[in-house]
Amino acid sequence: MFWQGMSIVIDNKIILPGVNDVFLLLKNPTMSMIGMGSLVDNLTISLIRVLTGYTAAVLLAIPLGMLMGYSKTIFSLFHYFLGLFRPIPPLAWVPLMLAWFGVSSLAMFYPVQSGQIYIYLRNIQISMVVIIFIGAFFPILLSTIYGVQNVRKTLIESARTLGGNEFNIFTKILIPASAPSIVNGMRIGLGVAWMCLVSAEMLPGSISGVGYLIIHAYTVARTDVVIAGMISIGIVGVMLDSVFKSIEVKKFSWQSKYR
Amino acid sequence: MNSTILNIEKLNKIFVTDKKQSVQALKDINLDVYNNDFVCILGPSGCGKSTLLRIVAGLENTYNGSVRHKNKPLLSSHQEIGMVFQEYSLLPWRTVISNVVLGLEFLGVRKKERIQTGMKYLSMVGLEKYAQSYPYELSGGMQQRVAIARSLANDPDMLLMDEPFGALDAHTRIILQKELLKIWNKNRKTVLFVTHSVDESIYLADRIIVMSSGPGQILEEISVEMERPRERSNPEYGRLTTKILEMLDIQGR
Numbered sequence: 056m057f058w059q060g061m062s063i064v065i066d067n068k069i070i071l072p073g074v075n076d077v078f079l080l081l082k083n084p085t086m087s088m089i090g091m092g093s094l095v096d097n098l099t100i101s102l103i104r105v106l107t108g109y110t111a112a113v114l115l116a117i118p119l120g121m122l123m124g125y126s127k128t129i130f131s132l133f134h135y136f137l138g139l140f141r142p143i144p145p146l147a148w149v150p151l152m153l154a155w156f157g158v159s160s161l162a163m164f165y166p167v168q169s170g171q172i173y174i175y176l177r178n179i180q181i182s183m184v185v186i187i188f189i190g191a192f193f194p195i196l197l198s199t200i201y202g203v204q205n206v207r208k209t210l211i212e213s214a215r216t217l218g219g220n221e222f223n224i225f226t227k228i229l230i231p232a233s234a235p236s237i238v239n240g241m242r243i244g245l246g247v248a249w250m251c252l253v254s255a256e257m258l259p260g261s262i263s264g265v266g267y268l269i270i271h272a273y274t275v276a277r278t279d280v281v282i283a284g285m286i287s288i289g290i291v292g293v294m295l296d297s298v299f300k301s302i303e304v305k306k307f308s309w310q311s312k313y314r
Numbered sequence: 315m316n317s318t319i320l321n322i323e324k325l326n327k328i329f330v331t332d333k334k335q336s337v338q339a340l341k342d343i344n345l346d347v348y349n350n351d352f353v354c355i356l357g358p359s360g361c362g363k364s365t366l367l368r369i370v371a372g373l374e375n376t377y378n379g380s381v382r383h384k385n386k387p388l389l390s391s392h393q394e395i396g397m398v399f400q401e402y403s404l405l406p407w408r409t410v411i412s413n414v415v416l417g418l419e420f421l422g423v424r425k426k427e428r429i430q431t432g433m434k435y436l437s438m439v440g441l442e443k444y445a446q447s448y449p450y451e452l453s454g455g456m457q458q459r460v461a462i463a464r465s466l467a468n469d470p471d472m473l474l475m476d477e478p479f480g481a482l483d484a485h486t487r488i489i490l491q492k493e494l495l496k497i498w499n500k501n502r503k504t505v506l507f508v509t510h511s512v513d514e515s516i517y518l519a520d521r522i523i524v525m526s527s528g529p530g531q532i533l534e535e536i537s538v539e540m541e542r543p544r545e546r547s548n549p550e551y552g553r554l555t556t557k558i559l560e561m562l563d564i565q566g567r
Contacts, residue, residue: 216372216395217396218392227420228405309407
């Protein structure tokens with residue numbers, strides 16, 4: 056209401072478009088706009104990029120975090136090295152990533168230079184995947200380490216006296232006991248990854264994705280597209296988060312009642 | 315006399331603190347535990363009684379001296395020596411029955427058999443109704459009973475208990491002591507029970523090992539000859555209590 060009121064007062068679509076203009080765009084998400092494909096197309100591309108980098112981060116951060124949480128030797132081995140990289144904002148890596156990887160994409164590794172898959176892979180730039188990876192990696196790693204370090208010692212020791220070997224202790228004690236913390240880290244990591252991506256897409260070298268759509272819409276003075284893009288980023292973010300929320304509620308109800 | 319199941323000779327344990335000071339937790343411990351014995355280790359807090367138990371459980375591996383289980387040196391934890399901890403040690407994400415069968419899972423016992431054995435021990439502690447409950451739905455006393463069932467399900471030949479009833483209220487404690495003796499009567503496992511309660515040790519033990527602190531060493535071994543179930547009103551009970559309290563008191567001064 057305030058928004059609609061303000062847009063009538065301002066009466067300039069470039070500064071503040073009307074609510075109905077934006078909602079028209081959101082209501083027809085498959086409609087192609089400003090020569091860049093539809094909202095859904097761009098969101099899909101962005102999502103694929105995020106999930107690629109995010110999956111890599113999950114696959115690396117969880118095992119490393121488990122080992123670092125469990126063994127003091129491994130912890131001290133990586134702690135300072137990783138501690139140095141952690142405070143660097145993921146976006147600060149962008150220039151370096153562009154210098155290293157340029158616009159090369161995952162299609163580089165695909166044998167055939169044509170077909171649907173090739174086109175998709177062309178859109179997953181290595182530089183962006185790496186930036187998402189960096190953004191998601193640290194929250195997941197830290198919560199995994201924290202989760203494992205905080206497993207009650209008695210649980211591990213009682214498993215040992217019951218005849219459990221190291222492998223048993225990892226799979227039956229450490230993983231389930233630290234799972235709530237790990238999933239929480241994955242949830243934060245996905246949020247960070249999504250934010251990093253959209254920002255990364257706004258930087259030079261990008262030719263698609265919602266972030267790029269917003270920047271491009273800005274340069275052609277389509278503020279309604281900018282706002283529609285922002286809202287859709289928010290909606291997808293909430294949807295991704297709710298996936299994790301439901302896992303937490305379903306699987307880890309024991310945690311809140313645990314003394 | 316029964317055969318020896320556990321033999322400890324010249325056991326010394328030194329802890330090094332964070333400030334690089336060394337503290338002697340155990341000094342020259344010699345102890346023989348016989349099959350089917352109920353032995354209580356009694357002492358003030360900080361006398362190293364828990365450390366002694368942890369060494370026997372294979373949870374502490376740096377010590378001097380010899381610890382032999384059935385004539386073999388004890389190298390690490392194994393399922394023949396079970397342990398019940400003071401704090402709740404059940405896995406909170408597992409139901410009661412799947413907690414009880416944890417050790418059997420480690421041993422690779424098939425699922426059907428696991429559940430059967432697990433239920434047998436769960437009904438031994440009187441909790442078969444709660445098989446599908448979660449630990450947090452149970453009271454502290456019930457949780458400890460589950461922990462006891464879990465240790466027994468592995469069929470160990472020795473059961474170590476580290477102040478298992480320490481966190482319980484006096485009433486629950488007395489009930490569980492009674493139940494423990496009942497279970498022990500059925501199984502006749504060797505039990506090594508750590509406590510700082512004089513009353514508890516006299517009620518339970520065949521033999522009481524009285525320890526002193528700083529450094530932790532064995533003061534005396536006392537045989538309790540009273541018939542079970544023991545009555546706390548028995549004059550012998552009182553005589554023993556006084557004797558042990560005096561012994562500990564001299565130490566405290």
